[in-house]
Amino acid sequence: MNLPLQSLRTKTKLLSSPLQQIQPIKWNIQLRELSKPGQYQQAITLYRQMLRSGATPNAFTFPFILKSSAALSLPVSGAQIHCHVIKSGCQSEPFVQTALITMYCKCWSPDTAYKLFDESPKSWELTVCYNALISGYVQDSQFSNGLLLFREMRSRGVAFNAVTVLGLVPGCTVPTHLELGMSLHCSSLKCGLNSDLAVANCFLTMYVRCAAFELARKLFDEIPMKELITWNAMISGCAQNGLGTEVLDLYRDMELSGMQPDAVTFVGVLSSCANLGAQKVGIEVEEKIKRYGLKFNRFLKNALINMYARCGNLTRAQAIFDEMPERNLVSWTAIISGYGMHGHGEIAVELFDEMIKAGIQPDRTVFVSVLSACSHAGLTKKGIDYFDSMETNYGLKPGSEHYSCIVDLLGRAGRLQEAHKLIESMPMEPDGPVWGALLGACKIHKNVELAELAFTKVVNLEPTNIGYYVLLSNIYTMAGDLEGVMRIRVMMRERGLKKDPGYSYVEYKGTTHLFVAGDRKHPQIKNIYTMLAELEELVKEDSGLLKEERNDQAIAGVHSERLAIAFALLNSDDLGKDILVIKNLRICGDCHVFIKSVSKILDCKFVVRDATRFHHFKCGECSCKDYW
DNA sequence: CTAGGGTTAG
8 A cells, every 4th residue: 555655755766866865974974074174165065066966964964064164264155054054944953053153153253153142042062152152252353252251151150171261362462461361371270271282372372472471481381292383382472572582592492302393483483584684594494494395385485585685685585576476465565675675665666566556455564665665765756645545545544654654754855844744634643653753854854843842742652762862862962952962861861761782783604793882792802893993093084974973972872883894894705795784773873974984995885774674885875865 | 973272474
Protein backbone atom coordinates (compact mmCIF):
# COMPACT_ATOMS: atom_id res chain seq x y z
CA MET A 1 0.00 0.00 0.00
CA ASN A 2 2.77 2.34 0.82
CA LEU A 3 4.77 1.28 -2.11
CA PRO A 4 3.78 3.99 -4.64
CA LEU A 5 4.45 6.74 -2.15
CA GLN A 6 7.83 5.36 -1.22
CA SER A 7 8.91 5.03 -4.80
CA LEU A 8 7.77 8.58 -5.38
CA ARG A 9 9.89 9.78 -2.50
CA THR A 10 12.92 7.97 -3.81
CA LYS A 11 12.33 9.38 -7.25
CA THR A 12 12.10 12.98 -5.98
CA LYS A 13 15.23 12.53 -4.01
CA LEU A 14 17.11 11.33 -7.02
CA LEU A 15 15.70 14.06 -9.20
CA SER A 16 16.43 16.97 -6.95
CA SER A 17 19.85 15.78 -6.05
CA PRO A 18 21.62 13.99 -8.82
CA LEU A 19 24.83 13.93 -6.81
CA GLN A 20 22.96 12.59 -3.83
CA GLN A 21 24.23 15.38 -1.64
CA ILE A 22 20.95 16.44 -0.17
CA GLN A 23 22.12 15.59 3.31
CA PRO A 24 23.53 18.76 4.90
CA ILE A 25 26.01 16.85 7.06
CA LYS A 26 28.36 16.20 4.14
CA TRP A 27 28.34 19.86 3.26
CA ASN A 28 28.77 20.81 6.88
CA ILE A 29 31.88 18.70 7.25
CA GLN A 30 33.41 20.28 4.16
CA LEU A 31 32.41 23.71 5.44
CA ARG A 32 34.12 23.03 8.73
CA GLU A 33 37.34 22.36 6.86
CA LEU A 34 37.08 25.60 4.92
CA SER A 35 36.04 27.97 7.69
CA LYS A 36 39.67 28.55 8.64
CA PRO A 37 42.01 31.46 8.00
CA GLY A 38 42.85 31.86 4.35
CA GLN A 39 39.94 29.78 3.11
CA TYR A 40 36.92 31.77 4.18
CA GLN A 41 36.18 32.83 0.62
CA GLN A 42 36.07 29.18 -0.46
CA ALA A 43 33.74 28.44 2.43
CA ILE A 44 31.31 31.02 1.11
CA THR A 45 31.55 29.62 -2.41
CA LEU A 46 30.84 26.17 -1.03
CA TYR A 47 27.82 27.48 0.87
CA ARG A 48 26.40 28.93 -2.36
CA GLN A 49 26.97 25.59 -4.10
CA MET A 50 25.18 23.89 -1.25
CA LEU A 51 22.14 26.12 -1.63
CA ARG A 52 22.11 25.60 -5.40
CA SER A 53 22.25 21.85 -4.98
CA GLY A 54 19.02 22.00 -3.02
CA ALA A 55 20.40 20.97 0.34
CA THR A 56 18.90 22.82 3.29
CA PRO A 57 21.34 24.33 5.71
CA ASN A 58 20.73 23.40 9.32
CA ALA A 59 21.80 24.48 12.79
CA PHE A 60 25.23 22.96 12.23
CA THR A 61 25.76 24.78 8.95
CA PHE A 62 25.17 28.33 10.12
CA PRO A 63 27.92 28.68 12.70
CA PHE A 64 30.53 27.76 10.08
CA ILE A 65 29.28 30.00 7.35
CA LEU A 66 28.59 32.90 9.69
CA LYS A 67 32.12 32.61 10.99
CA SER A 68 33.49 32.87 7.45
CA SER A 69 31.28 35.80 6.60
CA ALA A 70 32.31 37.53 9.82
CA ALA A 71 35.99 36.87 9.23
CA LEU A 72 35.79 38.54 5.83
CA SER A 73 33.62 41.29 7.31
CA LEU A 74 30.87 40.88 4.71
CA PRO A 75 27.79 42.53 6.23
CA VAL A 76 25.63 41.94 3.13
CA SER A 77 26.19 38.24 2.89
CA GLY A 78 25.98 38.07 6.68
CA ALA A 79 22.50 39.59 6.64
CA GLN A 80 21.50 37.21 3.82
CA ILE A 81 22.57 34.28 5.92
CA HIS A 82 20.55 35.73 8.79
CA CYS A 83 17.50 35.52 6.48
CA HIS A 84 18.31 31.88 5.69
CA VAL A 85 18.53 31.22 9.42
CA ILE A 86 15.03 32.56 9.95
CA LYS A 87 13.70 30.67 6.92
CA SER A 88 15.01 27.40 8.23
CA GLY A 89 13.73 28.09 11.72
CA CYS A 90 17.10 27.87 13.39
CA GLN A 91 17.02 31.30 15.00
CA SER A 92 16.61 30.00 18.52
CA GLU A 93 19.40 27.47 18.32
CA PRO A 94 22.01 28.59 20.84
CA PHE A 95 25.08 28.14 18.67
CA VAL A 96 23.44 29.83 15.73
CA GLN A 97 22.46 32.77 17.91
CA THR A 98 25.95 33.15 19.20
CA ALA A 99 27.36 32.93 15.70
CA LEU A 100 24.92 35.59 14.50
CA ILE A 101 25.91 37.89 17.34
CA THR A 102 29.56 37.38 16.51
CA MET A 103 28.95 38.00 12.83
CA TYR A 104 27.22 41.34 13.48
CA CYS A 105 29.96 42.34 15.89
CA LYS A 106 32.63 41.70 13.28
CA CYS A 107 30.66 43.46 10.58
CA TRP A 108 30.75 46.69 12.52
CA SER A 109 27.17 46.48 13.77
CA PRO A 110 27.56 45.74 17.46
CA ASP A 111 24.19 47.42 18.10
CA THR A 112 22.38 44.90 15.88
CA ALA A 113 24.24 42.15 17.66
CA TYR A 114 23.24 43.54 21.02
CA LYS A 115 19.58 43.70 19.97
CA LEU A 116 19.67 40.02 19.05
CA PHE A 117 21.30 39.22 22.35
CA ASP A 118 18.87 41.36 24.30
CA GLU A 119 15.71 40.12 22.59
CA SER A 120 16.39 36.51 23.38
CA PRO A 121 18.04 36.39 26.76
CA LYS A 122 18.89 32.75 27.22
CA SER A 123 20.97 31.19 29.88
CA TRP A 124 23.47 29.30 27.75
CA GLU A 125 27.00 30.38 27.15
CA LEU A 126 26.54 33.92 28.31
CA THR A 127 30.28 34.30 28.56
CA VAL A 128 30.75 33.62 24.86
CA CYS A 129 28.06 36.13 23.89
CA TYR A 130 29.44 38.79 26.18
CA ASN A 131 32.92 38.18 24.85
CA ALA A 132 31.80 38.64 21.27
CA LEU A 133 29.83 41.79 22.11
CA ILE A 134 32.57 43.34 24.18
CA SER A 135 35.22 42.85 21.51
CA GLY A 136 32.72 44.03 18.90
CA TYR A 137 32.14 47.32 20.70
CA VAL A 138 35.79 47.85 21.49
CA GLN A 139 36.85 47.26 17.89
CA ASP A 140 34.14 49.65 16.73
CA SER A 141 35.86 52.23 18.98
CA GLN A 142 32.97 52.22 21.42
CA PHE A 143 35.07 51.35 24.41
CA SER A 144 32.60 52.74 26.95
CA ASN A 145 29.87 50.39 25.70
CA GLY A 146 32.27 47.49 25.92
CA LEU A 147 33.11 48.44 29.48
CA LEU A 148 29.43 48.79 30.34
CA LEU A 149 28.82 45.26 29.11
CA PHE A 150 31.78 43.98 31.09
CA ARG A 151 30.35 45.54 34.24
CA GLU A 152 26.90 44.13 33.46
CA MET A 153 28.45 40.73 32.95
CA ARG A 154 30.15 40.85 36.31
CA SER A 155 27.10 42.13 38.15
CA ARG A 156 25.06 39.29 36.66
CA GLY A 157 27.64 36.91 38.00
CA VAL A 158 28.69 35.69 34.55
CA ALA A 159 32.21 34.31 34.66
CA PHE A 160 34.79 36.10 32.53
CA ASN A 161 37.81 34.45 31.01
CA ALA A 162 40.91 35.11 28.93
CA VAL A 163 38.90 35.90 25.82
CA THR A 164 36.92 38.57 27.68
CA VAL A 165 40.14 40.26 28.66
CA LEU A 166 41.48 40.03 25.12
CA GLY A 167 38.38 41.74 23.85
CA LEU A 168 38.32 44.53 26.37
CA VAL A 169 41.95 45.44 26.93
CA PRO A 170 42.71 46.69 23.39
CA GLY A 171 40.42 49.60 24.31
CA CYS A 172 42.80 50.53 27.11
CA THR A 173 45.69 51.33 24.79
CA VAL A 174 45.25 55.07 25.27
CA PRO A 175 46.78 56.72 28.34
CA THR A 176 43.38 57.89 29.64
CA HIS A 177 42.28 54.29 30.08
CA LEU A 178 45.53 52.97 31.45
CA GLU A 179 44.43 52.90 35.07
CA LEU A 180 41.40 50.89 34.15
CA GLY A 181 43.56 48.53 32.19
CA MET A 182 45.86 48.13 35.17
CA SER A 183 42.98 47.16 37.42
CA LEU A 184 41.91 44.65 34.77
CA HIS A 185 45.44 43.33 34.82
CA CYS A 186 45.19 42.85 38.59
CA SER A 187 41.88 40.99 38.35
CA SER A 188 43.28 38.81 35.57
CA LEU A 189 46.25 37.88 37.72
CA LYS A 190 43.93 36.96 40.56
CA CYS A 191 41.95 34.71 38.25
CA GLY A 192 45.09 32.96 37.12
CA LEU A 193 44.83 34.23 33.57
CA ASN A 194 48.48 35.24 33.49
CA SER A 195 49.49 31.80 32.31
CA ASP A 196 47.75 32.53 29.00
CA LEU A 197 50.44 34.02 26.77
CA ALA A 198 47.91 35.88 24.64
CA VAL A 199 46.67 37.69 27.74
CA ALA A 200 50.19 38.66 28.71
CA ASN A 201 50.88 39.90 25.17
CA CYS A 202 47.70 41.90 25.27
CA PHE A 203 48.61 43.70 28.49
CA LEU A 204 52.11 44.18 27.19
CA THR A 205 50.72 45.96 24.13
CA MET A 206 48.57 48.09 26.40
CA TYR A 207 51.55 49.22 28.49
CA VAL A 208 53.84 50.06 25.57
CA ARG A 209 51.12 51.87 23.65
CA CYS A 210 50.33 53.94 26.75
CA ALA A 211 54.05 54.76 26.99
CA ALA A 212 54.23 53.02 30.39
CA PHE A 213 57.60 51.52 29.58
CA GLU A 214 58.74 50.50 33.05
CA LEU A 215 55.57 48.47 33.51
CA ALA A 216 55.87 47.03 30.02
CA ARG A 217 59.49 46.09 30.58
CA LYS A 218 58.67 44.46 33.92
CA LEU A 219 55.90 42.38 32.40
CA PHE A 220 58.11 41.53 29.41
CA ASP A 221 60.96 40.34 31.62
CA GLU A 222 58.57 38.22 33.64
CA ILE A 223 57.37 36.25 30.62
CA PRO A 224 59.55 33.12 30.63
CA MET A 225 58.70 31.70 27.20
CA LYS A 226 58.48 34.67 24.90
CA GLU A 227 56.66 34.09 21.66
CA LEU A 228 57.28 35.92 18.42
CA ILE A 229 54.21 38.02 19.14
CA THR A 230 55.61 38.96 22.55
CA TRP A 231 58.74 40.35 20.93
CA ASN A 232 56.74 42.02 18.21
CA ALA A 233 54.36 43.66 20.65
CA MET A 234 57.29 45.15 22.50
CA ILE A 235 59.18 46.19 19.36
CA SER A 236 56.22 47.75 17.53
CA GLY A 237 55.02 49.46 20.67
CA CYS A 238 58.39 51.07 21.29
CA ALA A 239 58.71 51.96 17.61
CA GLN A 240 55.33 53.70 17.58
CA ASN A 241 56.38 55.71 20.60
CA GLY A 242 59.61 56.83 18.99
CA LEU A 243 61.89 54.77 21.26
CA GLY A 244 64.29 53.94 18.47
CA THR A 245 67.33 52.90 20.49
CA GLU A 246 65.18 50.61 22.66
CA VAL A 247 63.85 48.96 19.51
CA LEU A 248 67.32 48.27 18.16
CA ASP A 249 68.40 46.84 21.53
CA LEU A 250 65.33 44.61 21.67
CA TYR A 251 65.98 43.45 18.11
CA ARG A 252 69.54 42.40 19.02
CA ASP A 253 68.30 40.62 22.16
CA MET A 254 65.70 38.85 20.09
CA GLU A 255 68.27 37.56 17.63
CA LEU A 256 70.56 36.49 20.47
CA SER A 257 67.72 34.55 22.05
CA GLY A 258 67.39 32.60 18.82
CA MET A 259 63.95 33.87 17.93
CA GLN A 260 63.44 34.40 14.21
CA PRO A 261 61.98 37.79 13.36
CA ASP A 262 59.15 38.10 10.86
CA ALA A 263 57.68 40.89 8.73
CA VAL A 264 56.00 42.54 11.70
CA THR A 265 59.32 42.72 13.53
CA PHE A 266 61.06 44.23 10.53
CA VAL A 267 58.41 46.90 10.10
CA GLY A 268 59.02 48.09 13.65
CA VAL A 269 62.80 47.92 13.29
CA LEU A 270 62.80 49.80 9.97
CA SER A 271 60.59 52.52 11.36
CA SER A 272 63.09 53.00 14.19
CA CYS A 273 66.00 53.06 11.74
CA ALA A 274 64.13 55.83 9.92
CA ASN A 275 63.72 57.82 13.12
CA LEU A 276 67.33 57.37 14.16
CA GLY A 277 68.79 57.71 10.71
CA ALA A 278 70.47 54.34 11.22
CA GLN A 279 70.89 53.41 7.59
CA LYS A 280 73.49 50.73 8.25
CA VAL A 281 71.10 48.74 10.41
CA GLY A 282 68.39 49.39 7.81
CA ILE A 283 70.57 47.87 5.07
CA GLU A 284 71.21 44.78 7.22
CA VAL A 285 67.47 44.42 7.69
CA GLU A 286 66.91 44.68 3.95
CA GLU A 287 69.39 41.83 3.44
CA LYS A 288 67.54 39.71 5.99
CA ILE A 289 64.23 40.49 4.30
CA LYS A 290 65.61 39.09 1.07
CA ARG A 291 67.04 36.05 2.79
CA TYR A 292 63.75 35.27 4.52
CA GLY A 293 61.85 35.54 1.25
CA LEU A 294 59.86 38.52 2.46
CA LYS A 295 60.90 40.93 -0.27
CA PHE A 296 57.48 41.02 -1.86
CA ASN A 297 55.76 42.10 1.32
CA ARG A 298 54.21 45.50 0.69
CA PHE A 299 54.32 46.56 4.32
CA LEU A 300 58.06 46.04 4.20
CA LYS A 301 58.56 47.83 0.90
CA ASN A 302 56.81 50.91 2.26
CA ALA A 303 58.82 50.70 5.46
CA LEU A 304 62.02 50.48 3.38
CA ILE A 305 61.10 53.50 1.24
CA ASN A 306 60.46 55.47 4.40
CA MET A 307 63.67 54.28 6.02
CA TYR A 308 65.91 55.14 3.06
CA ALA A 309 64.25 58.50 2.51
CA ARG A 310 64.68 59.47 6.12
CA CYS A 311 68.27 58.26 6.21
CA GLY A 312 69.09 60.60 3.35
CA ASN A 313 69.29 57.93 0.64
CA LEU A 314 66.63 59.24 -1.69
CA THR A 315 68.07 57.33 -4.66
CA ARG A 316 67.50 53.96 -3.05
CA ALA A 317 64.06 55.01 -1.78
CA GLN A 318 63.08 56.00 -5.30
CA ALA A 319 64.43 52.73 -6.72
CA ILE A 320 62.30 50.64 -4.38
CA PHE A 321 59.30 52.81 -5.13
CA ASP A 322 59.85 52.36 -8.89
CA GLU A 323 60.15 48.59 -8.58
CA MET A 324 56.86 48.29 -6.75
CA PRO A 325 54.18 46.76 -8.96
CA GLU A 326 51.35 48.09 -6.86
CA ARG A 327 51.75 51.27 -4.89
CA ASN A 328 49.25 52.26 -2.30
CA LEU A 329 48.60 55.51 -0.50
CA VAL A 330 51.27 54.73 2.07
CA SER A 331 53.92 54.16 -0.63
CA TRP A 332 53.10 57.49 -2.26
CA THR A 333 53.08 59.29 1.08
CA ALA A 334 56.50 57.88 1.96
CA ILE A 335 58.13 58.97 -1.29
CA ILE A 336 56.38 62.38 -1.36
CA SER A 337 57.44 63.22 2.16
CA GLY A 338 60.93 61.94 1.30
CA TYR A 339 61.32 64.48 -1.49
CA GLY A 340 59.68 67.14 0.64
CA MET A 341 62.15 66.61 3.48
CA HIS A 342 65.09 66.94 1.09
CA GLY A 343 63.86 70.26 -0.22
CA HIS A 344 62.65 68.91 -3.59
CA GLY A 345 59.20 70.43 -3.33
CA GLU A 346 58.69 70.48 -7.10
CA ILE A 347 59.17 66.75 -7.39
CA ALA A 348 56.93 66.19 -4.37
CA VAL A 349 54.02 68.09 -5.91
CA GLU A 350 54.56 66.37 -9.26
CA LEU A 351 54.35 63.02 -7.52
CA PHE A 352 51.25 64.11 -5.65
CA ASP A 353 49.51 65.07 -8.90
CA GLU A 354 50.63 61.80 -10.44
CA MET A 355 49.15 59.93 -7.50
CA ILE A 356 45.81 61.68 -7.95
CA LYS A 357 45.90 60.81 -11.67
CA ALA A 358 46.53 57.19 -10.73
CA GLY A 359 43.16 57.29 -8.96
CA ILE A 360 44.45 57.09 -5.40
CA GLN A 361 42.24 58.89 -2.88
CA PRO A 362 44.38 61.18 -0.73
CA ASP A 363 43.94 61.28 3.02
CA ARG A 364 44.89 63.80 5.69
CA THR A 365 48.36 62.35 6.19
CA VAL A 366 49.47 62.66 2.59
CA PHE A 367 48.28 66.26 2.65
CA VAL A 368 50.56 66.96 5.60
CA SER A 369 53.46 65.62 3.50
CA VAL A 370 52.67 67.63 0.41
CA LEU A 371 51.90 70.84 2.34
CA SER A 372 55.14 70.69 4.28
CA ALA A 373 57.00 69.91 1.04
CA CYS A 374 55.56 73.14 -0.41
CA SER A 375 56.51 75.08 2.65
CA HIS A 376 60.12 73.83 2.72
CA ALA A 377 60.55 74.59 -0.97
CA GLY A 378 58.86 77.99 -0.88
CA LEU A 379 55.97 76.91 -3.13
CA THR A 380 53.54 79.24 -1.41
CA LYS A 381 50.79 79.46 -4.00
CA LYS A 382 50.81 75.76 -4.72
CA GLY A 383 50.54 74.97 -1.02
CA ILE A 384 47.59 77.27 -0.49
CA ASP A 385 45.83 75.75 -3.49
CA TYR A 386 46.30 72.25 -2.09
CA PHE A 387 45.06 73.37 1.30
CA ASP A 388 41.92 74.84 -0.26
CA SER A 389 41.35 71.72 -2.35
CA MET A 390 41.33 69.44 0.68
CA GLU A 391 37.76 70.12 1.58
CA THR A 392 36.32 71.20 -1.79
CA ASN A 393 37.78 68.40 -3.90
CA TYR A 394 38.33 65.57 -1.47
CA GLY A 395 35.96 66.23 1.43
CA LEU A 396 38.80 66.20 3.93
CA LYS A 397 38.47 68.62 6.83
CA PRO A 398 41.85 70.24 7.53
CA GLY A 399 43.10 69.48 11.04
CA SER A 400 45.38 71.63 13.14
CA GLU A 401 48.37 69.78 11.64
CA HIS A 402 47.39 71.18 8.22
CA TYR A 403 46.88 74.64 9.65
CA SER A 404 50.35 74.59 11.13
CA CYS A 405 51.77 73.70 7.70
CA ILE A 406 50.02 76.66 6.11
CA VAL A 407 51.00 79.03 8.92
CA ASP A 408 54.58 77.90 8.34
CA LEU A 409 54.16 78.34 4.58
CA LEU A 410 52.71 81.87 4.83
CA GLY A 411 55.14 82.75 7.57
CA ARG A 412 58.23 81.75 5.60
CA ALA A 413 56.91 83.82 2.68
CA GLY A 414 56.77 86.82 5.00
CA ARG A 415 52.97 86.97 5.06
CA LEU A 416 52.87 87.09 8.84
CA GLN A 417 49.63 89.01 9.27
CA GLU A 418 47.82 86.62 6.95
CA ALA A 419 49.19 83.71 8.93
CA HIS A 420 47.99 85.31 12.14
CA LYS A 421 44.54 85.92 10.67
CA LEU A 422 44.35 82.30 9.52
CA ILE A 423 45.03 81.15 13.07
CA GLU A 424 42.28 83.40 14.39
CA SER A 425 39.87 81.95 11.84
CA MET A 426 40.54 78.31 12.70
CA PRO A 427 37.41 76.29 13.41
CA MET A 428 39.17 74.48 16.22
CA GLU A 429 41.38 75.66 19.07
CA PRO A 430 44.89 76.25 17.66
CA ASP A 431 47.47 73.96 19.26
CA GLY A 432 51.14 74.37 20.12
CA PRO A 433 52.62 73.57 16.70
CA VAL A 434 50.36 76.19 15.05
CA TRP A 435 51.55 79.03 17.27
CA GLY A 436 55.05 77.58 17.18
CA ALA A 437 55.06 77.84 13.37
CA LEU A 438 54.11 81.51 13.65
CA LEU A 439 56.82 82.06 16.24
CA GLY A 440 59.39 80.47 13.92
CA ALA A 441 58.27 82.70 11.06
CA CYS A 442 58.62 85.74 13.32
CA LYS A 443 62.24 84.79 13.85
CA ILE A 444 62.92 84.61 10.13
CA HIS A 445 61.27 87.99 9.50
CA LYS A 446 62.34 89.66 12.74
CA ASN A 447 58.89 90.58 14.03
CA VAL A 448 59.31 90.95 17.77
CA GLU A 449 55.78 92.13 18.53
CA LEU A 450 53.98 89.22 16.88
CA ALA A 451 56.61 86.86 18.27
CA GLU A 452 55.71 87.90 21.80
CA LEU A 453 52.05 87.21 21.12
CA ALA A 454 52.75 83.80 19.60
CA PHE A 455 55.11 82.98 22.45
CA THR A 456 52.49 83.77 25.11
CA LYS A 457 50.04 81.45 23.37
CA VAL A 458 52.44 78.61 22.72
CA VAL A 459 53.97 78.66 26.19
CA ASN A 460 50.49 78.55 27.64
CA LEU A 461 49.83 75.37 25.66
CA GLU A 462 53.25 73.74 26.04
CA PRO A 463 54.87 75.29 29.11
CA THR A 464 57.74 72.79 29.27
CA ASN A 465 58.84 72.87 25.62
CA ILE A 466 62.22 74.51 25.90
CA GLY A 467 62.54 75.09 22.16
CA TYR A 468 60.06 77.96 22.21
CA TYR A 469 61.93 79.78 24.98
CA VAL A 470 65.15 79.45 23.02
CA LEU A 471 63.41 80.74 19.89
CA LEU A 472 62.10 83.91 21.52
CA SER A 473 65.39 84.47 23.28
CA ASN A 474 67.15 84.31 19.90
CA ILE A 475 64.65 86.78 18.48
CA TYR A 476 65.44 89.19 21.32
CA THR A 477 69.16 88.69 20.75
CA MET A 478 68.78 89.52 17.07
CA ALA A 479 66.81 92.64 17.96
CA GLY A 480 69.47 93.64 20.46
CA ASP A 481 66.99 93.42 23.32
CA LEU A 482 69.22 92.03 26.05
CA GLU A 483 66.63 92.75 28.69
CA GLY A 484 64.25 90.45 26.85
CA VAL A 485 66.88 87.70 26.86
CA MET A 486 67.21 88.11 30.61
CA ARG A 487 63.44 87.96 31.07
CA ILE A 488 63.34 84.60 29.27
CA ARG A 489 66.20 83.27 31.36
CA VAL A 490 64.45 84.25 34.57
CA MET A 491 61.21 82.74 33.32
CA MET A 492 62.94 79.46 32.59
CA ARG A 493 64.64 79.39 35.95
CA GLU A 494 61.37 80.12 37.74
CA ARG A 495 59.69 77.27 35.95
CA GLY A 496 62.54 74.92 36.72
CA LEU A 497 63.38 74.46 33.02
CA LYS A 498 66.95 73.64 32.22
CA LYS A 499 68.39 74.27 28.82
CA ASP A 500 68.66 70.93 27.12
CA PRO A 501 72.15 70.15 25.95
CA GLY A 502 71.94 70.18 22.17
CA TYR A 503 73.20 66.96 20.69
CA SER A 504 74.15 65.60 17.29
CA TYR A 505 74.99 62.19 16.10
CA VAL A 506 76.75 60.73 13.11
CA GLU A 507 76.58 57.23 11.79
CA TYR A 508 80.11 56.42 10.78
CA LYS A 509 81.21 53.00 9.54
CA GLY A 510 78.18 51.37 11.12
CA THR A 511 78.46 52.88 14.57
CA THR A 512 76.54 55.84 15.83
CA HIS A 513 78.62 58.50 17.51
CA LEU A 514 76.76 60.85 19.79
CA PHE A 515 78.05 64.30 20.59
CA VAL A 516 76.59 66.34 23.37
CA ALA A 517 77.68 69.94 23.62
CA GLY A 518 80.50 70.19 26.15
CA ASP A 519 80.80 66.43 26.54
CA ARG A 520 84.35 65.07 26.50
CA LYS A 521 83.68 61.34 26.69
CA HIS A 522 84.44 60.45 23.08
CA PRO A 523 87.71 58.47 22.76
CA GLN A 524 89.05 60.83 20.09
CA ILE A 525 87.92 63.94 21.90
CA LYS A 526 91.34 65.58 22.04
CA ASN A 527 91.89 65.35 18.31
CA ILE A 528 88.31 66.43 17.69
CA TYR A 529 88.80 69.65 19.62
CA THR A 530 92.09 70.33 17.84
CA MET A 531 90.39 69.80 14.51
CA LEU A 532 87.50 72.01 15.54
CA ALA A 533 89.81 74.84 16.58
CA GLU A 534 91.50 74.69 13.18
CA LEU A 535 88.16 74.70 11.41
CA GLU A 536 86.88 77.66 13.36
CA GLU A 537 90.07 79.54 12.54
CA LEU A 538 89.68 78.76 8.82
CA VAL A 539 86.06 79.83 8.81
CA LYS A 540 86.85 83.09 10.53
CA GLU A 541 89.62 83.88 8.06
CA ASP A 542 87.45 82.85 5.16
CA SER A 543 84.70 85.36 5.38
CA GLY A 544 84.45 86.77 8.79
CA LEU A 545 81.11 85.03 8.98
CA LEU A 546 81.64 83.89 12.49
CA LYS A 547 82.12 87.44 13.61
CA GLU A 548 78.43 87.88 13.10
CA GLU A 549 77.94 84.97 15.40
CA ARG A 550 75.26 85.87 17.83
CA ASN A 551 75.44 85.02 21.45
CA ASP A 552 73.08 82.07 21.14
CA GLN A 553 75.19 79.95 23.42
CA ALA A 554 73.73 81.73 26.42
CA ILE A 555 70.80 79.37 26.16
CA ALA A 556 71.45 76.93 23.33
CA GLY A 557 74.82 75.71 24.56
CA VAL A 558 77.93 74.97 22.54
CA HIS A 559 77.19 73.60 19.09
CA SER A 560 77.24 69.84 19.14
CA GLU A 561 77.10 69.55 15.35
CA ARG A 562 80.53 71.17 15.12
CA LEU A 563 81.93 68.30 17.17
CA ALA A 564 80.22 65.84 14.86
CA ILE A 565 81.65 67.52 11.79
CA ALA A 566 85.13 67.69 13.26
CA PHE A 567 84.94 64.00 14.12
CA ALA A 568 83.78 63.09 10.63
CA LEU A 569 86.49 65.14 8.94
CA LEU A 570 89.06 63.58 11.19
CA ASN A 571 88.04 60.08 10.12
CA SER A 572 87.03 60.65 6.54
CA ASP A 573 89.14 59.03 3.83
CA ASP A 574 87.75 60.92 0.89
CA LEU A 575 86.12 64.23 1.62
CA GLY A 576 84.79 64.89 -1.84
CA LYS A 577 82.91 61.62 -2.08
CA ASP A 578 81.63 61.18 1.41
CA ILE A 579 78.11 62.23 2.08
CA LEU A 580 77.70 62.46 5.72
CA VAL A 581 74.38 62.55 7.45
CA ILE A 582 74.36 64.36 10.73
CA LYS A 583 71.31 64.25 12.89
CA ASN A 584 70.61 67.32 14.89
CA LEU A 585 67.26 68.14 16.36
CA ARG A 586 67.44 71.88 16.22
CA ILE A 587 69.37 73.71 13.59
CA CYS A 588 70.14 77.32 14.30
CA GLY A 589 71.49 80.10 12.15
CA ASP A 590 75.02 79.69 13.42
CA CYS A 591 74.98 76.07 12.47
CA HIS A 592 74.05 77.03 8.92
CA VAL A 593 76.70 79.67 8.63
CA PHE A 594 79.40 77.41 9.97
CA ILE A 595 78.60 74.35 7.84
CA LYS A 596 78.15 76.42 4.70
CA SER A 597 81.56 77.89 5.22
CA VAL A 598 83.25 74.55 5.91
CA SER A 599 81.67 72.99 2.85
CA LYS A 600 83.06 75.85 0.76
CA ILE A 601 86.57 75.85 2.18
CA LEU A 602 87.08 72.10 2.10
CA ASP A 603 84.92 71.54 -0.99
CA CYS A 604 82.88 68.74 0.56
CA LYS A 605 79.25 67.85 1.05
CA PHE A 606 77.27 67.59 4.25
CA VAL A 607 73.77 66.40 4.80
CA VAL A 608 72.25 67.49 8.07
CA ARG A 609 68.92 66.25 9.30
CA ASP A 610 66.84 68.14 11.83
CA ALA A 611 63.50 67.20 13.31
CA THR A 612 61.53 67.71 10.09
CA ARG A 613 63.85 67.85 7.12
CA PHE A 614 67.27 67.62 5.50
CA HIS A 615 69.73 70.38 4.74
CA HIS A 616 72.15 69.65 1.90
CA PHE A 617 75.31 71.71 2.13
CA LYS A 618 77.57 72.04 -0.89
CA CYS A 619 80.04 74.67 -2.07
CA GLY A 620 78.96 77.17 0.55
CA GLU A 621 75.25 76.81 -0.18
CA CYS A 622 72.38 75.13 1.58
CA SER A 623 69.41 73.53 -0.13
CA CYS A 624 66.87 74.97 2.26
CA LYS A 625 65.10 78.16 1.38
CA ASP A 626 65.23 79.62 4.85
CA TYR A 627 66.57 83.08 5.43
CA TRP A 628 68.99 82.50 8.24
C1' DC B 1 29.89 18.45 12.19
C1' DT B 2 28.27 23.80 16.82
C1' DA B 3 30.45 30.33 19.05
C1' DG B 4 34.60 34.30 21.58
C1' DG B 5 41.32 36.09 21.37
C1' DG B 6 47.14 38.88 21.21
C1' DT B 7 51.74 41.72 17.12
C1' DT B 8 52.39 45.14 10.84
C1' DA B 9 53.76 51.00 7.25
C1' DG B 10 53.28 57.03 5.69
